[in-house]
Amino acid sequence: MASKPRIGVFICHCGENIAGTVDVTGLAERIIDYDDVTFSTDYEYMCSDPGQNKIKEAIEEEDLNGVIVAACSPSMHEETFRSAVEEAGLNRYRCEIANIREQCSWVHDGDGSKPTEKALRIIKGAVEKVKRNIPMEPVEREHSDKCLVIGGGVAGIQAALDVAEAGNEVVLVEKEPTIGGHMAQLSETFPTLDCSQCILTPKMVEVNQHPNIELMAYSEVKDVSGYIGNYSVQIENKPTYVDPDACNLCGDCEDVCPVNVQDEFNQGLTSRKAISIPFAQAIPSSYTLDEEACLGLNPLRCSKCADVCDADAVDFDQSSKFIEEEFGAIIVATGYDLYPKEKMGEYGYGQYEDVIDGLQFERLLSATGPTRGEVRRPSDGKVPKDVVFVQCSGSRDPENHNSYCSKICCMYTAKHAKLYKESVPDGNAYVFYIDIRAGGKDYEEFIQEVQEEDRVLYLKGKVSKLKKVDGKLRVWGMDEIAGERMEIDADLVVLAQSIIPSSEAKDTSRKLNLNLGQNGFYKEAHPKLRPVESLTGGVFFAGAGQGPKDIPDTVSQGSGAAAKAIEMLSKPTLTHDPQVVEVDEDLCSGCGLCISQCPYDALEVNSRGVAEVNEILCEGCGTCASGCPTNALSLKNLTDEQLTEMIHAQIGD
Amino acid sequence: MLKSVIKMEFEPKLVGFLCKWCSSAGADLAGVSRRSYPSNLVPITVNCSGRIDVSHVIRAFRDGADGVLVSGCHPGDCHYTSGNYKAWRRVALLKHVLEDFGMNPDRVKLEWISATEGDKFAQTVKEFTKEIKELGPGPYSNVKERE
Numbered sequence: 098m099a100s101k102p103r104i105g106v107f108i109c110h111c112g113e114n115i116a117g118t119v120d121v122t123g124l125a126e127r128i129i130d131y132d133d134v135t136f137s138t139d140y141e142y143m144c145s146d147p148g149q150n151k152i153k154e155a156i157e158e159e160d161l162n163g164v165i166v167a168a169c170s171p172s173m174h175e176e177t178f179r180s181a182v183e184e185a186g187l188n189r190y191r192c193e194i195a196n197i198r199e200q201c202s203w204v205h206d207g208d209g210s211k212p213t214e215k216a217l218r219i220i221k222g223a224v225e226k227v228k229r230n231i232p233m234e235p236v237e238r239e240h241s242d243k244c245l246v247i248g249g250g251v252a253g254i255q256a257a258l259d260v261a262e263a264g265n266e267v268v269l270v271e272k273e274p275t276i277g278g279h280m281a282q283l284s285e286t287f288p289t290l291d292c293s294q295c296i297l298t299p300k301m302v303e304v305n306q307h308p309n310i311e312l313m314a315y316s317e318v319k320d321v322s323g324y325i326g327n328y329s330v331q332i333e334n335k336p337t338y339v340d341p342d343a344c345n346l347c348g349d350c351e352d353v354c355p356v357n358v359q360d361e362f363n364q365g366l367t368s369r370k371a372i373s374i375p376f377a378q379a380i381p382s383s384y385t386l387d388e389e390a391c392l393g394l395n396p397l398r399c400s401k402c403a404d405v406c407d408a409d410a411v412d413f414d415q416s417s418k419f420i421e422e423e424f425g426a427i428i429v430a431t432g433y434d435l436y437p438k439e440k441m442g443e444y445g446y447g448q449y450e451d452v453i454d455g456l457q458f459e460r461l462l463s464a465t466g467p468t469r470g471e472v473r474r475p476s477d478g479k480v481p482k483d484v485v486f487v488q489c490s491g492s493r494d495p496e497n498h499n500s501y502c503s504k505i506c507c508m509y510t511a512k513h514a515k516l517y518k519e520s521v522p523d524g525n526a527y528v529f530y531i532d533i534r535a536g537g538k539d540y541e542e543f544i545q546e547v548q549e550e551d552r553v554l555y556l557k558g559k560v561s562k563l564k565k566v567d568g569k570l571r572v573w574g575m576d577e578i579a580g581e582r583m584e585i586d587a588d589l590v591v592l593a594q595s596i597i598p599s600s601e602a603k604d605t606s607r608k609l610n611l612n613l614g615q616n617g618f619y620k621e622a623h624p625k626l627r628p629v630e631s632l633t634g635g636v637f638f639a640g641a642g643q644g645p646k647d648i649p650d651t652v653s654q655g656s657g658a659a660a661k662a663i664e665m666l667s668k669p670t671l672t673h674d675p676q677v678v679e680v681d682e683d684l685c686s687g688c689g690l691c692i693s694q695c696p697y698d699a700l701e702v703n704s705r706g707v708a709e710v711n712e713i714l715c716e717g718c719g720t721c722a723s724g725c726p727t728n729a730l731s732l733k734n735l736t737d738e739q740l741t742e743m744i745h746a747q748i749g750d
Numbered sequence: 751m752l753k754s755v756i757k758m759e760f761e762p763k764l765v766g767f768l769c770k771w772c773s774s775a776g777a778d779l780a781g782v783s784r785r786s787y788p789s790n791l792v793p794i795t796v797n798c799s800g801r802i803d804v805s806h807v808i809r810a811f812r813d814g815a816d817g818v819l820v821s822g823c824h825p826g827d828c829h830y831t832s833g834n835y836k837a838w839r840r841v842a843l844l845k846h847v848l849e850d851f852g853m854n855p856d857r858v859k860l861e862w863i864s865a866t867e868g869d870k871f872a873q874t875v876k877e878f879t880k881e882i883k884e885l886g887p888g889p890y891s892n893v894k895e896r897e
Binding site for chain 1: 763765771772774775777778779780781782784785786787788789792793794795796797798800801802803805806809810813814815823826827829830831832833836840864865866867872
């Protein structure tokens, strides 16, 4: 600071949240004696309008040139207070937050003297920092107007359509040969019982026809570099060995193909050929040759599909295409998988053919499924007369499986039981449940209808084991309400398998530098207030990759992520945090050690033999500053001097 | 007059360098979830654990700290891609140096604490405080063991 520091310290009571533990008045009285502090006060709610006005007035009346707000975490109100300080004519970086709530008053109890002492130390450190802060202005930069959407389930479809409608170009990348995701596999949707494909496929077609959307199916994001507004992305478009423009969907190739493999779309209940289309309404509307299953893409070994194709669409010479594009924003909609069946040994899953998961049952119910919508069990094709549905299979079981609730299983199990009873009116449906969670519009009414009108027997209790006895699947469980052990001989058992993040989540999080929560779902920037944003600027979340959710929530989040992306892309320029590294050329020896430390390629040794920082690329981590052997690099507003003085203020007596 | 000797428990002074994205957010979560822990550790939030240089840790000891915690994002999760790996190496090196100078390397602790690990943050501070209490005052401690 050029002129002598005049720091004001404003201590927030946060009602009783801080004042209940920390002696706020005492703090204000003590901090005024600290070097360069010329004003201090405490107030009930510093973030309120009167609270902010106190700061603005004091800046003017007391001629302050630095402000400390000792309050909640900077993640809550740093922006609020910096804006207030700016309104009073100071640079926003003349304001620092001393976090004395989350990191002090909320975690310490006792007689109050210890938390008060700690709060004082935190404030002193902040004073030392703010008085050395330099004024900074945001760095302006250009950005790409394009948006990348990763994942073509209903979340990605909705997001892509919304962004495209706003006038921005979109590239939608889907790893499977078709978009549609899990929603395309579902029979009907709860609680309205709309046919899932019937409401989804028009949207899929819309994606395909939209002039602003480029659909890249059977593709994967290989590499991402850059930063908000300017992501450079490499996408691999895998070969389908079929020209989609030429393919007329006659199906002759499929008829002659000699190779049978498990059909993923039908969840392994049927087989498909090595050359196949996932389902009739698939988008892109074309066949895909599965190169792993194919006899070898070698015309000498087998070329039946190519021989029979009148349209000459089969092309064994295709290879991966790599596309590099610049994007301003990225929407991550990688969706979910089901908890692996290998882990459900106690329910015989994977061991008995007639123990299936919810998605397999969806395929059995679906008019486009392997049984054309008739409920027939996998082992022998018989219509099952006793069906047991097991909820929370792999969910809410912290000892053995996942501890969280998968959110949608109560509802889809009720739907399954209802549709089963409609298909097999003389059959018996039993549902084992821990609790029924039907929080959603018209959801509870749906559950009641299933329980009362469809005569589905709900049994409160967990299933302990399952074994094949005399050709039946014997299910041992509890009916806690009757207080009885239950034994049911079932023909078919449907497990409401836990929802887990899709297998790409981990890889995607690495490539995009995203955080994952403890269960592997993407971690949003704030669980309540920024649910669709990631902590990486310009990257947004849509759908079940961020946490289990049903279709309405997924579509809402798709639109939410799109709105956030549009908000960002519609700005003429983006501003970059000015807290970057600067070089003291007198100290720099040009050794270049900093270059290898920088994860953003923001440093180079220039023609004058000294390090130079690209302020647009620098993200301000400060790693290079700590690694510089001559102390030539320093991170603005977190310099070595600032850290040293903060340490001294916080630890010294 | 009743003569009594009250042995005051040694209350170590600890500095915690917390990265802003993971560990400070984890400490915030400990607060939001009201996980209580001893008040001995005073936090200093930095952008990245990679910002922490051995000289900062040594400075803390020189100023009288009895223990220093450096905490960043889990390996692979660094907001800045790889700053935590730099911190990892620097702390490992520093521990060797401290040992050479006759200081117990356990006075420096490196811990990966994510934004979702409020419990782990509280537990780490609890354990670290206990460990340093057992080790006693640091070489430049300005906390006197009083009787």
